[in-house]
Amino acid sequence: MSVVAGNPGGFWRRLGAYLLDSIVIGVLMNTFIGLTGNTATGLLMLYFLLLPVFWNGFTVGKYLCGIQIRRVLDKSPPTVRNMILRFFVGSLLYAVTLGIVQIVSGYFVITREDKRSIHDLIAGTEVIRR
Secondary structure, three states, X not given: OOOOOOOEOOHHHHHHHHHHHHXXXXXXXXXHHXXXXXXXXXXXXXXXXHHHXXXXXXXXXXXXXXXXXXXXXXXXXXXXXXXXXXHHHHHHHHHHXXXXXXHHHHHHHHHOXXXXXXXXXXXXXXXXXX
């Protein structure tokens, strides 16, 4: 069965990509800390903020799971603005509500036809299968 580009990326693919990204960023951060003795918080931000901008909407996990982030408006790769809204505003909202909005966001991905989470709605992005 072939997958038509533009189909929304569902919950399990997104979760799998997140878990893979967590492994990748964990290895990168531990390597960086081991080599320099410094914290690697900036590395985390660079990975989730800039990699999708410069790699056509992909992170390593998203690439391996066959999904990518794109702008809803014109179907182009996300901009730095989109990723700031998606990462920082989404994370802040999840933190302030003690994770309740994150649960609601997961529910959105499961039940909405377009599979857009709350941080996708805030940032004007969507996650599609490629």
